[in-house]
Amino acid sequence: MDKIFCGIDIGGTKCAVALVNEKGKILDKILTREHTGKSEERLVVLVVSLIRQLLRRNEIQESRLPGIGIGFAGHIRYRDGVVITTSNLHGFKNYPLRDAFQQHFSIPVILDNDTNAQAWGEHLFGTGRSMDDMVFLTVSTGIGAGIIINKKLYRGVTGTAGEFGHTIVEPESDLVCTCGNRGCLMAVASGLALPSLYKKKLQEGKKSTLSLPPDFDLSKIDGVILKNGLDTGDPLSREIILDCGYYMGVGIYNIFQALNPPLIVLGGGLTNWGDLYLEKIKSTFYELARDMIFDPIEIRISTIHGDAGLIGAAALPLE
Amino acid sequence: MDKIFCGIDIGGTKCAVALVNEKGKILDKILTREHTGKSEERLVVLVVSLIRQLLRRNEIQESRLPGIGIGFAGHIRYRDGVVITTSNLHGFKNYPLRDAFQQHFSIPVILDNDTNAQAWGEHLFGTGRSMDDMVFLTVSTGIGAGIIINKKLYRGVTGTAGEFGHTIVEPESDLVCTCGNRGCLMAVASGLALPSLYKKKLQEGKKSTLSLPPDFDLSKIDGVILKNGLDTGDPLSREIILDCGYYMGVGIYNIFQALNPPLIVLGGGLTNWGDLYLEKIKSTFYELARDMIFDPIEIRISTIHGDAGLIGAAALPLE
Numbered sequence: 327m328d329k330i331f332c333g334i335d336i337g338g339t340k341c342a343v344a345l346v347n348e349k350g351k352i353l354d355k356i357l358t359r360e361h362t363g364k365s366e367e368r369l370v371v372l373v374v375s376l377i378r379q380l381l382r383r384n385e386i387q388e389s390r391l392p393g394i395g396i397g398f399a400g401h402i403r404y405r406d407g408v409v410i411t412t413s414n415l416h417g418f419k420n421y422p423l424r425d426a427f428q429q430h431f432s433i434p435v436i437l438d439n440d441t442n443a444q445a446w447g448e449h450l451f452g453t454g455r456s457m458d459d460m461v462f463l464t465v466s467t468g469i470g471a472g473i474i475i476n477k478k479l480y481r482g483v484t485g486t487a488g489e490f491g492h493t494i495v496e497p498e499s500d501l502v503c504t505c506g507n508r509g510c511l512m513a514v515a516s517g518l519a520l521p522s523l524y525k526k527k528l529q530e531g532k533k534s535t536l537s538l539p540p541d542f543d544l545s546k547i548d549g550v551i552l553k554n555g556l557d558t559g560d561p562l563s564r565e566i567i568l569d570c571g572y573y574m575g576v577g578i579y580n581i582f583q584a585l586n587p588p589l590i591v592l593g594g595g596l597t598n599w600g601d602l603y604l605e606k607i608k609s610t611f612y613e614l615a616r617d618m619i620f621d622p623i624e625i626r627i628s629t630i631h632g633d634a635g636l637i638g639a640a641a642l643p644l645e
Numbered sequence: 646m647d648k649i650f651c652g653i654d655i656g657g658t659k660c661a662v663a664l665v666n667e668k669g670k671i672l673d674k675i676l677t678r679e680h681t682g683k684s685e686e687r688l689v690v691l692v693v694s695l696i697r698q699l700l701r702r703n704e705i706q707e708s709r710l711p712g713i714g715i716g717f718a719g720h721i722r723y724r725d726g727v728v729i730t731t732s733n734l735h736g737f738k739n740y741p742l743r744d745a746f747q748q749h750f751s752i753p754v755i756l757d758n759d760t761n762a763q764a765w766g767e768h769l770f771g772t773g774r775s776m777d778d779m780v781f782l783t784v785s786t787g788i789g790a791g792i793i794i795n796k797k798l799y800r801g802v803t804g805t806a807g808e809f810g811h812t813i814v815e816p817e818s819d820l821v822c823t824c825g826n827r828g829c830l831m832a833v834a835s836g837l838a839l840p841s842l843y844k845k846k847l848q849e850g851k852k853s854t855l856s857l858p859p860d861f862d863l864s865k866i867d868g869v870i871l872k873n874g875l876d877t878g879d880p881l882s883r884e885i886i887l888d889c890g891y892y893m894g895v896g897i898y899n900i901f902q903a904l905n906p907p908l909i910v911l912g913g914g915l916t917n918w919g920d921l922y923l924e925k926i927k928s929t930f931y932e933l934a935r936d937m938i939f940d941p942i943e944i945r946i947s948t949i950h951g952d953a954g955l956i957g958a959a960a961l962p963l964e
Binding site: 401 | 720722729778794799800801802803804805806807808809810811812813814815816817824825826895898899900902903904905906907933935937939940942
């Protein structure tokens with residue numbers, strides 16, 4: 327009988343529950359947005375009912391699962407299974423989410439950060455297969471990462487290791503992160519930075535050929551809009567994408583010097599910017615690293631990035 | 646019978662060979678400077694003769710040792726026991742140093758980077774005792790580090806993990822590192838940076854009360870001179886020490902976000918700057934980390950920093 331896993335991915339807008347086979351293929355999935363705005367307890371009740379529904383309609387007994395894995399978008403104290411804080415959902419301050427789920431099941435429940443789940447998914451089923459060590463980096467509204475060392479997630483003392491998005495690469499930058507610091511990687515190279523970068527370049531007198539409505543709120547500039555700009559020849563969109571690529575190259579160089587991994591996998595929405603972006607990341611990295619690279623290091627785009635978090639969460643009991 | 650270990654620390658100016666007991670105490674030691682300027686082969690012959698001498702005069706059979714550990718100041722490909730390159734001694738380009746020693750002994754020889762050996766020494770016998778995870782950071786002419794994860798050294802694919810000295814914290818800095826890049830931590834906060842920082846501040850019109858000879862070569866400004874300046878009330882020395890402390894605080898913050906370790910131990914000559922320096926490091930770190938610290942993190946000065954490398958090298962067979 328094939329092994330079956332159950333994974334949950336709880337994000338700020340979407341919540342997904344899935345059954346996954348041992349090859350990392352999703353067998354069945356339920357997606358909801360009803361979890362937002364709910365209290366912690368009601369969110370748990372909702373998700374448990376979705377899991378039961380999924381098991382029932384696939385005629386799978388709970389006892390056939392090795393466990394249930396949850397990836398949650400927030401800071402997790404891994405050893406206690408507690409959500410310390412999240413900026414993606416209301417509440418969840420020091421909330422014991424693992425135990426809240428555990429009381430509904432007789433199989434083990436494992437709670438981890440959503441980016442760690444993605445890294446684990448990439449390691450088991452994606453670009454990082456067969457690699458003992460790797461770093462997975464996701465670049466979308468923010469920047470997060472998961473570190474695989476010796477075929478296991480490295481989490482640090484709390485469980486927040488891999489917060490490369492908050493490492494500072496430009497201390498006197500005028501770009502400020504949600505954390506309040508200036509010039510962390512996230513502040514200069516993630517979706518967060520895009521409105522500020524766009525406005526700043528306009529103020530410098532640069533021209534954009536993006537066709538935005540006249541009353542368009544520039545704080546809504548995002549990766550999709552700039553991708554459209556890039557595709558339609560807007561020089562400003564191109565410049566911002568190259569700026570972000572430059573800082574990601576610096577960030578990846580810093581990860582290289584810190585951890586000397588053989589592989590860095592990039593996921594997240596901004597990787598849709600494509601070759602220009604990836605080439606800028608790589609060229610910046612190689613210019614900085616030059617003759618300090620003694621063994622090959624690969625920088626690759628995730629092959630399963632849409633569902634890596636869900637698949638990785640499901641596979642957490644395998645760690 | 647007590648366990649006895651043999652360690653070798655090969656640096657750019659000094660080479661030490663020692664017998665160490667299982668508590669990390671040095672039982673006997675030979676120090677030489679004759680290794681500099683020698684060919685790789687002659688250096689090995691010299692050091693092997695020192696080891697033999699040490700064993701003979703302590704009446705210890707080679708077979709009583711679990712192995713011989715070598716810490717070498719350079720880039721090491723750990724799995725092959727090869728010195729890839731070093732800026733501290735002539736030669737040693739892709740030199741198989743471990744095998745060159747191994748052919749003289751029937752017990753295993755282990756070769757690692759000198760900073761990794763120091764980190765291992767701190768972990769086993771120093772400030773990092775009882776910690777599963779820690780980062781050891783040495784700040785002297787350059788900046789190096791060793792990472793302990795799950796009670797073992799984490800080396801990365803080549804063996805060069807922990808090069809936080811080369812992580813970039815100020816990409817547009819006018820301070821250039823020996824590696825050629827601008828604004829790596831080493832370029833702005835290590836001994837390397839001191840002459841440039843001193844000259845720059847003089848050019849900005851700042852006054853120093855250091856009593857240097859009129860023809861003093863300012864490229865010789867070092868940590869000891871500035872410590873003297875600090876102790877005698879020189880405002881320029883104080884300012885440079887605070888600048889270096891600030892960037893070390895940023896560097897340590899970045900390590901915190903990357904690895905979430907419970908302990909960071911500082912060693913190396915610049916830690917002799919004392920409380921003002923350490924307090925600046927800590928205050929910078931805590932200002933940046935604020936409410937992102939969820940479990941205690943200690944930043945402490947090495948308690949065995951003089952000999953940590955030698956003791957750690959000796960204990961490498963215990964890893």
